[in-house]
Each structure stands twice: as C-alpha cells, then as structure tokens.
Amino acid sequence: MAQVGAERLGTGIGWRPAIAEAVEAMAGIEWVEVVAENICPGHLPDSLRRLRERGVAVVPHGVGLGLGGAERPDPVRLAALAERAQALGAPLVTEHIAFVRAGGERTASPRLEAGHLLPVPRTREALAVLCENVRIAQDQLPVPLAVENIAALFSWPDEELTEGQFLHELADRTGVRLLIDVANLHTNHVNLGEDPSAALDALPLEALAYVHVAGGFERDGVWHDSHAHPVPEPVLAVLAELASRVRPPGVLLERDERFPSAAELAAEVARIRRTVASAGRTPVLVGARPAAGPGAGPTGPGAAKVPAKAAGETVRTRLAIGQTALLSALVAGTPAPEGFDRGRLRVQSRMLAAKRGDVVAFLAPELPRVLGDTYRPRFLRYAAGRPLTGGHRSDALAFALHTLRHDPPAGRRARRELRDWWIERSGRASLVGRPWARWARVLRFSLLGR
Numbered sequence: 087m088a089q090v091g092a093e094r095l096g097t098g099i100g101w102r103p104a105i106a107e108a109v110e111a112m113a114g115i116e117w118v119e120v121v122a123e124n125i126c127p128g129h130l131p132d133s134l135r136r137l138r139e140r141g142v143a144v145v146p147h148g149v150g151l152g153l154g155g156a157e158r159p160d161p162v163r164l165a166a167l168a169e170r171a172q173a174l175g176a177p178l179v180t181e182h183i184a185f186v187r188a189g190g191e192r193t194a195s196p197r198l199e200a201g202h203l204l205p206v207p208r209t210r211e212a213l214a215v216l217c218e219n220v221r222i223a224q225d226q227l228p229v230p231l232a233v234e235n236i237a238a239l240f241s242w243p244d245e246e247l248t249e250g251q252f253l254h255e256l257a258d259r260t261g262v263r264l265l266i267d268v269a270n271l272h273t274n275h276v277n278l279g280e281d282p283s284a285a286l287d288a289l290p291l292e293a294l295a296y297v298h299v300a301g302g303f304e305r306d307g308v309w310h311d312s313h314a315h316p317v318p319e320p321v322l323a324v325l326a327e328l329a330s331r332v333r334p335p336g337v338l339l340e341r342d343e344r345f346p347s348a349a350e351l352a353a354e355v356a357r358i359r360r361t362v363a364s365a366g367r368t369p370v371l372v373g374a375r376p377a378a379g380p381g382a383g384p385t386g387p388g389a390a391k392v393p394a395k396a397a398g399e400t401v402r403t404r405l406a407i408g409q410t411a412l413l414s415a416l417v418a419g420t421p422a423p424e425g426f427d428r429g430r431l432r433v434q435s436r437m438l439a440a441k442r443g444d445v446v447a448f449l450a451p452e453l454p455r456v457l458g459d460t461y462r463p464r465f466l467r468y469a470a471g472r473p474l475t476g477g478h479r480s481d482a483l484a485f486a487l488h489t490l491r492h493d494p495p496a497g498r499r500a501r502r503e504l505r506d507w508w509i510e511r512s513g514r515a516s517l518v519g520r521p522w523a524r525w526a527r528v529l530r531f532s533l534l535g536r
Contacts (some may be wrong), residue, residue: 093177095143095296095336097359099351102341106133108348112355115142119338120174122146122166127173134174144174148181153219153233154206155185156192156406164226171229178230178295180265181223183216183256188410192403198413199474201442204434207242207408208252214397215405217259224262232263232295237273237302237311239434242408243425249280250288263295268324269302269311269340276309277430282324286331296336299325299358308433313342317354322361329365337362343444417473439469442481450482456503457495464493483512 096116101109109118110133118137125131125146134144148167151159171179184203189195206212224231235253247255249271257264266289271282299322301315317339328334339355346354414420416435422428443465447454454461468488474481486508494501 093143093335095145095177095338097355097362098143098336098338099355100147100338100340100342101134101137101144102345103131103133105341105345105348105351106131108345108351109133110136111348112352114355114359117143117145117336117338119145119147119180119340122148122170122179123150125170127169130173138175143177145176146170146174146179148179149203150186151181151223152184152186153181153223154183154212154216155187155219156215156402156409157190159219159222159226161226164223168227171227176229178232178263179227180232180234180295182234182236183253184236185409185413188406188413190406192406193410195410195414196473197475198410198417199476200413200417200438201445201474201478202438203236204409204413204416205236205238205240205242207405208245208247208249209242210246211397211401212405213247213252213255213259215402217256218397220256220260220262224260230263230295232265234265234267234298235270237267237270237277237309239277239308239437240427240430241278248284248288249274250285253285254288254290257290257293262293264289264293265295265298266328267298267300268328269298269300269317269321271324272318272321273302273309273311276304276307283327286324286328291332294332294334296338297325297328297334298338298340300340308430310437313340314344316346316350317358322357325358326361326365329362334362414473417469419471439466442469442474442478445478446482446485449478450486450507452507453482453486453504456500456507457489458500460495464489467493483508487512 097114098117098119099109099112099115101118101120109115118134120134125134138144146167151163151167153159167179167181170176182203183206185200185206186203187197187199189198206216220231220233233256235249253264256262268282271280271285274280275282299317300311300313301317301321302309302311302313303315304310325337337358339351339358341351345351408423411420411423412426412431415422415426415431416438422431440462443462446465447461457464465485468485472484472488486504489495490501490505490508495504
C-alpha cells in the first residue's frame with residue numbers, strides 16, 4: 087500500500103447514534119469518526135450516508151485489533167477493518183497502540199479478553215513486535231493507517247523508552263502515521279507523572295495524521311479518561327501547545343456517553359477550533375513525505391533510519407507471557423505480577439468490570455431494565471473471577487443464566503422476564519415449528535423461576 091501526504095481533515099466530531107441528528111445539524115463539521123466495529127458495511131446508518139453525500143469525510147476508528155498484543159493481527163479482523171474503510175470511502179483508518187487480549191496457544195492458557203485498551207510495555211522487544219504488527223496491518227489495509235497513543239492507569243516495570251521516544255521510533259521504523267490524543271497525554275501526566283511537553287518534543291510531527299480531544303475527571307488522584315465530560319482546560323492547554331508547534335491536519339472531539347445538548351456540543355467544538363486557531367505560531371509543513379512502502383519511515387529533519395527487523399517468536403512468547411499474567415490479574419483475580427502498582431491494578435480491574443457491564447447493558451438493554459438498580463452490582467459480582475473469553479453478546483447470555491441460577495431477582499415477574507429473555511436469545515433450539523423444543527427449555531428452567 088503506497089502512502090501519500092496527510093490529508094487535511096479540518097474540525098470534526100465522533101459520530102455516535104445518540105447524537106447523529108445533532109452532528110448532521112452542526113455548523114462547521116468537516117469530518118466525523120465512527121467506531122469501526124459498531125457499523126455494518128452493507129447497512130450504513132442513514133445519517134452517515136447523508137453526511138457522506140454532503141462531502142463530509144468519515145474515518146473508521148478501530149478498537150479491537152490489538153496491534154500491541156503478542157500475536158500477529160487477526161486476518162479476519164483486518165479484513166473487516168479494510169471492508170469498512172472501503173464502504174465509507176475513508177481517507178485513512180485508525181487503531182490504537184494497545185493490547186486487548188492475551189493467553190491462548192502460545193502461553194498454554196485460556197484466551198482472555200480485556201474488553202478495553204491496555205498499555206503496551208515501552209520496551210524495545212515490545213516495540214519490535216508492535217512494528218511488525220503495524221507493517222502487517224499496513225500491507226492489508228486499502229488506505230493509510232494511523233495509530234493512537236492511549237490513556238493509562240499504570241505503567242509496566244523496567245520500561246526502556248518514554249512515550250515520545252516509543253512513538254517516534256514506531257513512526258521511524260514503519261512509516262505509520264500518528265493519531266495523537268492530547269487528552270491521553272494529560273491522563274498520563276496525572277497518572278504516571280509523564281510530561282506532555284517532553285512527549286511533544288520527541289514526536290515526529292511530520293507523521294501527524296490528526297488529533298483527538300476529550301474530557302474526563304479526577305478522583306482520588308487518578309484521572310479517568312471518561313469521554314463523558316466536558317474538555318477541561320489542562321487538555322486544551324496541551325492541544326494549544328501541540329498546535330503551536332504544528333498545524334494539525336485534523337482535530338476531533340470525542341464524546342461517548344452522557345451527551346449534552348446539541349448547543350453544548352457545538353460550543354465545545356467551537357472552543358477546540360478557537361484553541362487551534364489562536365495557537366499563534368507559523369505552521370510547519372505536515373504530511374509532505376513522498377509516497378513510500380509500508381516499511382519506510384518519515385523523511386523529515388532528524389528522521390532516524392532504523393532497519394526493519396521482524397520480531398522473533400521467542401520475543402513474542404516473552405511478551406505473551408507478560409501480557410497474559412497481567413490480564414489474568416486484572417480480569418481473573420490471579421496475583422499481580424511483580425513490579426506493578428497493585429493499587430492501580432485494582433482500580434483498573436474495577437474499571438474493566440464496569441466497562442464490561444456497560445457494554446452488555448448497551449447490547450442487551452432488557453437486562454438493566456428487568457434488574458433495575460441491582461443490575462450493576464449483580465454484574466460486578468458475576469464478573470469477579472469470570473473473565474471475558476468470548477464476545478459481549480455471549481457474555482450477556484452467560485450473565486443472565488448465572489443470575490437465574492445463582493443470584494435471581496426477588497420479584498416473580500422479574501425472574502420470569504429474565505428467564506424468557508434468556509430462552510428467546512440462547513439459540514439452543516429453534517422456536518419456529520418446534521414448539522416442543524421451546525416448552526422443553528421452559529420446563530428445564532422452570533425451577534429457576536422459583
């Protein structure tokens with residue numbers, strides 16, 4: 087796949103179904119970003135179709151590829167991401183520098199899913215694995231790839247590189263573009279003591295694809311990158327510093343829940359636009375690299391020429407063992423690996439369980455409706471020691487069955503509704519033309535109604 091200079095995107099906002107109407111009506115929106123896994127290429131939402139017809143660019147933003155994991159990218163996931171990029175006519179596609187699953191054959195352990203983005207160790211071995219995974223993705227995608235720095239609650243022991251150094255070497259070795267999230271730089275400043283200015287100093291700004299801006303909140307000395315709160319002044323300050331060094335090709339507001347009014351969203355986008363415009367420095371040329379193969383690096387001043395080298399299987403196995411031990415501690419209750427901040431791992435573990443419950447509630451809204459205020463504590467009890475090993479839809483079914491068997495709601499009506507929901511969606515036997523199968527299952531679980 088040949089890479090070309092970074093396309094100017096302008097000011098945008100993350101498209102979500104809950105704010106689709108507000109986004110369509112918002113003045114000055116030049117592009118939108120959509121979570122890649124949340125759309126079906128053959129059935130694009132009407133709102134996205136109308137935006138595209140108006141000339142608004144749509145960029146798919148992946149969350150499930152796990153480029154920072156020990157395994158090579160899943161060809162099926164890569165093909166799905168490529169299909170979405172083509173269906174949207176996207177100028178580029180983006181993913182995260184993170185791992186999202188671990189375990190499996192390489193570690194002779196059960197496959198575990200995090201359900202969220204987790205930080206990659208900033209070591210040279212982990213960097214070698216990430217670079218190879220990025221090159222594999224670049225070869226399979228029909229448009230350029232940009233990768234995003236993530237927010238972290240904890241750091242890995244014995245790291246060898248700062249965040250800026252890690253990103254710089256990644257871009258040098260692969261030619262990949264960078265999606266810089268200034269909210270995540272602020273998060274890592276609060277949580278890990280990392281200096282956003284130092285990270286910006288180290289970045290190859292000629293590789294910048296675009297910028298994310300988002301809100302969060304601080305609790306007990308920990309910054310939570312919630313995407314559910316207004317963008318705070320410290321995040322805008324990091325944005326202003328970045329914009330004083332380079333004119334970003336694109337800047338985008340991310341908001342994933344607790345959506346404010348359309349007027350408040352528009353005001354926040356306008357505030358971001360003003361912050362960039364008033365940064366006050368002469369912009370440097372961005373994205374002026376000539377077309378190059380996936381293994382080529384930036385050609386700007388000071389760009390290092392690092393030979394592309396594949397990560398060996400021994401290196402991948404070492405990374406897999408470390409990531410599996412960490413993820414098992416976070417989602418399965420095993421002891422924390424040596425060298426990690428155990429307090430921070432407990433906070434991360436609670437956040438992963440809560441995030442998992444939120445996704446299940448989104449995919450199966452009947453469950454919180456039936457269980458009411460008891461849904462969240464019930465789900466957290468269920469999730470403790472029961473790691474996510476498959477998709478969230480199967481997780482919803484497993485949670486419902488566990489609740490019926492071990493933690494049933496008090497009311498007869500609630501128990502009946504939950505039982506009927508499980509029976510209708512379990513797919514164990516067809517309900518059409520086979521009434522005996524339905525009644526057999528009803529009888530099988532009749533004792534659960536008590």
